[in-house]
Amino acid sequence: MSAARPARLAVGVVSAGRVGAVLGAALSAIGHRVVATAAVSKASLHRAETLLPGVPVLPPDEVALHADLVLLAVPDDVLPGMVRGLAAAGAFRPGQILVHTAGAHGISVLEPAVEHGVLPLALHPVLTFTGRSEDVQRLTGACIAVTAREDDEVAWSVGEALVLELSAEPVRVPEQARPLYHAALAHGANHLVTxxxxxxxxLQREVLVATSTGSTDESMVGSASSTSAERVIGPLLSAALDNALRHGDRALTGPVARGDVGTLRTHLRELDRVDPELADIYRVLARRTAHRAVAGGLLPDHAAAEVRATLEEHR
Known part of the structure; x- marks a missing residue:
């Protein structure tokens, strides 16, 4: 097998979840053959039918038996038991490539299969997946974390070659760094959504409701009520994300970065009124923001001390 361009492989996908079905479709699009997939739920069966048309749906052990490349796209907590079960069932053989996509694990989780002679790889796309066809295109240009045995350059090369075939960018993540790597991504992506x-x-609780019902002009009422919170904040949050990626801590704005403790007190008062739990989250993030504003040269130390004192007095 060439490290630059692997031979065409028979691929087995376990299972046809959001990630597995998309990666199976992407591998098929570049010439590999998806020979079988596992699917149980209605959603996964639908994804298999849509993204992997004509591919037989088989039990996981049979999927592995038919494949040169076994793709385990199952949840992090399910992966160890799945590997042990497939190994006990004799589903692996020497020379197979065994890939999992779980971000929190490296390759040590594949050890039961390694005993059967497989080449172990962890490939984690740094994306969120919907399980629809557009995800296949989104892989282009994305980063995919590659983990292989530390001293096995052939395995690293195979993993990187597969990623490059998908028109993505391979990023080497050592085994010991996988847990922190995944925590960082989850903190960014999941908490961003939150x-x-x-x-x-x-905004929807009082602000837009008040705007849409407080006007005596019927035409303005209709216009205001049709403006969603997402429409209001979309440009702001998109610009904030873009600036943060481009400029780092220097992209910070707002009362904390300016040391405007009067406005900060007002924010805390209003948040405590409508949602005390959310107010506590605001305090935690504001303290972190003050730390970053100091690091970015935006907030003098004395102003940061005032911000922290304000956050404490309004706890």
Missing amino acids: LVRDCAEL
């Missing part, structure tokens, strides 16, 4: 939804719900 922040956005909290922001939208705060």
Whole structure:
């Protein structure tokens, strides 16, 4: 097998979840053959039918038996038991490539299969997946974390070659760094969604409702009520994300970065009124923001001390 361009492989996908079905479709699009997939739920069966048309749906052990490349796209907590079960069932053989996509694990989780002679790889796309066809295109240009045995350059090369075939960018992540790597991504992607939804719900709770019902002009009422929170915050949050990626801590704005403790007190008062739990989250993030504003040269130490004192007095 060439490290630059692997031979065409018979691929088995376990299972046809959001990630597995998309990666199976992407591998098929570049010439590999998806020979079988596992699917149980209605959603996974639908994804298999849509993204992997004509591919037989088989039990996981049979999927592995038919494949040169076994793709295990199952949840992090399910993966260890799946590997042990497939190994005990004799589903692996020497020379197979065994790939899992779980971000929190490296290749040690594949050890039961390694005993049967497989080449172990962890390939984790740094994306969120919907399980629809557009995800296949989104892989282009994305980063995919590659983990292989530390001293096995052939395995690293095979993993990187597969990623490059998908028109993605391979990033080497050592085994010992996988847990922190995954924690960082989950913190960014998952908590970003939480922040956005909290922001939208705060606006929808009183602000946009008040705007849409408080006007005596019927034409303005209709216009205001049709403006969603997502429409209001979309440009702001998109610009904030773009600036953060481009400029780092220097992209910070707002009362914390300016040391405007009067506005900060007002924010805390209003948040405590409508949602004390959310107010506590605001305090935690504001303290972290003050730390970053100091690091970015935006907030003098004395102003940061005032911000922290304000956050504590309004706890």
